Amino acid sequence: MHGRLKVRTTEEQRLLKEKENQKKLVAYKQGMAFILSTRKKDSYDPEAFAVSSQILHANPHIYTLWNYRKESILLEIENYKDKEEELVKFLEKELDFTEQCILSSPKCYSSWYHRYWVLKNHPVPNWEKEFKLCAKYLSVDDRNLHCWDYRRLILNKTGLCLEKELEFSTERLNANFSNYSSWHYRSTLRTLDVESLEKELNLVQSAVFTDPYDTSAWFYFRWILNHKEILEEKLQEVLESLKQLEELEPDCKCILMAKCWIMDTLYVKDEDQKDDINEFYQKLKQLDPLRKTRYEDAIKQKNS
Amino acid sequence: MDYDLPTGFDLIIVGTGVVESIISAAASRIGKRVLQVDTNNYYGGHWASFNLEDIQNLKQENNIDLGKQFPKNLSNEEDFIPLGNKLKCFPYFETEWHIAEEDSIDVLKIKQENLNGKENVVLDEGDKSKLDNDKKEHDDCADKEEDESVVQGEIEEAKEVEQNLNVSTQELLKKDYRKFVIDLCPKLHFARGNFVELLISSNIARYAEFRSVSRVLTWINGNIEVVPCSRSDVFANNKVSVVEKRMLMKLLTSIEEEEKSATVPQNTTFKDFLKNKKLSSNIIHFVLYALSMSNDETIWLEGMKRTKRFLGSLGRFGKTPFLFSMYGSGEITQAFCRLSAVFGGVFALNQQLHGIVLNKENRFESLKCGKQNITASHIVMSVGAAPVSFFKNPTSSLISRAVLITDKSLMDSEQEHMTLLLYPAGNKLITILELGHLTGTCPKNVFLIHITTEGSSNPKEDLEGCVKNLFAFGEQDSNPRKPKVLWSSYFSIPNTNELDLKSSVPSNVFLCPGPDLDLDYDFSLEKAREIFLSIYPDAEFLPRAPDADEIVIGEDPETATEVRASNSNLDISKDTEKSVEEERAIEQSSETELAIEARASCSELDTPSETDNTTKDALKEVEECAEAKENMQ
C-alpha cells in the first residue's frame, strides 16, 4: 500500500530516539578520543578545535574541552602576534561560539567564564555588547545567577556608570520585583544620601504595597532602614503609610515587623511607644508561632 | 484548466467563515469526505481580511450581487429552494480618504527642505554607507524583505526618506496597498482560552504565527491611561497611589474567594458590587471596563467571571492576556481550511450556488452548484447562504465597525506594535485595537485601527464621539498629540448570535452564526463543536494532527525492523557492546581516519535542537522591544 497515511506509534518514536542517542554516544566518544590524541602535540589543530565546537555545542558542561580550547587559543594568540586584525576575527568567532553555547544552556558556568576569559585576552574588547547580552539573558530568566555574576565581572572591568546601572536595575524590578538578585544588585551600586534614600523608600513602598507578602522587597526595605541618614520625618511618613497598609492587610507579619523596625529606630527611649512595640511582638507571636521565641527574645531586650 | 467537482460527499459546507471552517477541519480530520464551497472568491465571508485596494472594491460589490452569487433562474426541471439571504450583505459600508491624492510641488519642496535639515549628512555627502547603517539599525527584522530589496538606488533612498518623514499621501499609501491586511472582524485570543487550547491541542497552531498584545489602555476622565494588568504593571505604574495598588492587588488575588463568599443580591451590577468594596474610582474603572470588559449594566457574577478569564490568561504569552494572529484574523479561518484540505477536504471558491433540493421527508438531498448536482448526507451553511424560508424572522442586531489608518500611535511608548484600548461609552463598551507594522497588517509608519461596538444606528453615528475624542481629521484639530486619520471606513455586520438557527431548518441542515461582539472566538468555537457533535455524535472533535516526522509514507523500513527487533527481546545491551567495539576500533585506527570520522559523527551531535525554542522565543521578544525602543529615540 503506497502513499498510505500512517502515523508512527510512540513505541516506534521511542526506538528512533534511542537509536539516535546511541549514535550520539558513539560520536561523543570518538570525538573526545580524537581531541585528546591531538592535545598532546602542543599545537593548534583546527580539525580537533572544530570537533570540540561540535561537542560543546551539544553539551557545554565539559570543562575539559573548554580548557583545551583555552590552550589552543593561547597558541593562536601567539601565532597572530603581529596580525591584530586576524586575531580579532578569530576571537570574535570564539565569542559568537560561546553565545551559541549560552543560548542552548544559559546556566552553564563554563561557557560564561570562557566568554569572559576570551574578552580578557581580546585586544579590543567591546564591553558595551556584553552589557546588552546580560540585559537580554536576564530578561529571559531574571534568576540566572550566572548572568548576574557575569554583569558584575564586566562592571569590574569597565568601571561603574551609575546612571546606567540604576536604570537597568529599575527595569529589572519593573519586570519582576520578586527577585532577591535584582534588589541585591541595586543595593551594591552606591552609598545612599538623604535624597536617594527617600527615593528608594518610595520605590520599595510601591513593592510592598503591591505585594506585602513578598519577602524580597521587605529585605531591601530593611536594608534601607538601616541607614542612619534617613530623616525622622520621612520615617514618620513611612510609618503612617504602613499603618494604612496594615488596615488593609491585618494579618501580614511582614508589615508588623517593618513597623517594629521603624519604631525601634524612632523611639529608642520613648517609654510610651514601648507598649505599642510590645503589643506588635505579641501579635507577631500569634501570627508566626514558628518564630515565637525569637519575638519573645525581642520583647525581653526591649524591656531590659 | 477547469475540473468538475466530485459529486458525492459526506458533508457539504457552504461558506468559509470561522464556524464553517472549524467544522470542515473537524470532519475531514476524522476521515469524512468534505466539500467546502463559497460564492465569494476569497476565504472568510464576514470574517475575511482584505488589502487596502480590495476593501474599497468590496464597497461596490456589496449588497447588489446576491443574485450573481445565488442565481435562481435555473431550468425548472427540479424543485429546489434558492439559497442566500440579506444577512450575507453589509447593511452599511463606506470608505473615505482624508489626505491629498498626491503631493503638490510646494509641499514636496518643503518636505525636501525639512529633510535636508534632518538628515543633512546623509543627503549632502551622499554617504550611502551611513544611510545603510542607519537603516540597518532602525529597520525591523520583520521587514527583512525590504532590507533585501533595497538595491540602494537613489530612488529608493528618496522613498525611504519620504517614509521617515511620516507625511503620507494617498499615492504613497496606495503604493503599499498590499501590506495592509484589514479584518472585517478582528479578534483576539485569550492566552489560556478554549480557542488557544484547541489551536495547540489540534496542532493547527503551527499554521499561524502570533503576536502578544503589548499593552491594554483605557479612556478615563478624558485621557488615555495604561491599565495595570499584572502584578509587575501594578508595581511599575506611577499613576495610582500605593494604597490603590494594594486595593487592586487585593481584589485581583482574592477574586476566587470573593465569588464564593460574597453575599449580594443576584441582580447587583458589577459596578455597584465594586463600589461597595470601597475602591477608588480609578480602580473601579480599571476593573470594570478594562479587566472584565464589562459595561455599567453587567451583572456582578458575569463581571467576576470575565475578570477571572482575564487574570487566568496572564503570564502565559507576553505581558497581557491576549494574542493576535499575525497577518490578521482572516488567517484563522484559512488555517482551519488548510487542515481540512491536508486531510482530504475539497475546496472550491467563487462558485455559483443556485439552491438545494430537499426530499419528501424534508431532508437535504443535494446542492445545485454551477451545472452540477452534488449530494451529501449533511450540509452545513453560513447563515447568509441559507434560504430565506429557514428563518422565522431573518433580522438581526448589528455590529458597528470602523477601520482607520492613522499616522501615529494613540500613545507613544517603547513597544507600540499592538494595543487594546477599552473605551466605555454609557451602556456600551467600545473596543479599539491599534495594530503596528509588526503585526503584519500594515506598512511601517502608519497604524491600523479597528473599532468595534454594538450597533444601534449607523456605525458612523455609533462611533462618532469616540473617534472624535481620540483622533484628528485634517488640520482642524488643535491637539497635536492626536493621531491623524489618513483613511477611514465605516461598516455594519449583522450580529447573528441571537438568531434562532434551528427551528425551521431540516434535520440534516445546520446553520452557522456569523461574527459576534465578543473579543475572542469562544462563541464560534462552541457553535462549531455543537454542530459537529450533532452530525457525528461519537467522533472526537479535532484530535491532534500528526507532525511530519510522525507520518510514515509508504514503508518505513527503519522503524519496521526496529520494532520487530525489540519485540523479539533483543535488548539494547547489544548496541552498547557494539559501541565498546567501536571504541576499541577507534584506538587502533590512524589519526587522519580518526579526524575524518570524528568530524562526521560529531556533526550528528550538533543538529539544532528544538528544545530551546522557548528561550529563543523569549529572546526574540526582548529584541523586538529593544528595537522598538531604538526606533523611538
Add this chain to the structure above:
Amino acid sequence: MANRSGAAQRPNGTQGKICQFKLVLLGESAVGKSSLVLRFVKGQFHEYQESTIGAAFLTQTVCLDDTTVKFEIWDTAGQERYHSLAPMYYRGAQAAIVVYDITNQDTFGRAKTWVKELQRQASPTIVIALAGNKQDLANKRMVEFEEAQTYADENGLLFMETSAKTALNVNDIFLAIAKKLPKYDQNQGQSGQGQGRRLAEGDQGAKTPGNCCK
C-alpha cells in the same frame, strides 16, 4: 535514506548560521509536486502517490558552507485544484518551486500563471524556481527545454528539469534555491518567518512569577 543531504561539515570549525525558510510548491494538479518533496525529504518515490499526504508541511535541511538551511516545505494540499489557494499559503514564503509536467503543454501554461500569481501575492523578494518534472518521460516531451529556459531567464527564475522518479536534479534544485536565499542567522534571533510567536504543546509561557497575580 539515500538522499538525505547530510549533516553539516563545517570547514572553519565554528558553528555556522542556521536559517529557516518557508518554501511553497505550486503547479497544476498531478504534475508531481508532492512527489518532488517526498523524493527530497524522504528519498522515496511512489508511482501511485495519493494526492494527499496528511502533513502540514515537511522539513528538510541542506548545508551550504557555514550555513545550515532548513526548509519548511508547504504542499498545496489540493487547494489549487479549484482555484482556492488561501493567501495564508503565500504568507512569509521566501521561496517557491513552480512545477509543470514536461509531457503536458497545458501545465506549462498554468505554471506561468502561478509565477504571475506569486509576483502579485507573495513577497517581492521571493526566490522562484521553475521545475519541469517527469524528465524520465522525455520521449513524450511536449515542452521544449529551451522554451522553458528562455521563459525562466526572462523572468529571473531558477530553472531545472527534474524527475522525482529517478531523483534527477531534485536535490540540486533545492540546493540552488538555498544558495540564492539571503542568510539570516536563526541563532541570533532572526528566523525566516514573520517573527511572530509560534504556539506549541506544553508551552506554558514564562515562568516568571512577576507576570501573574496569583
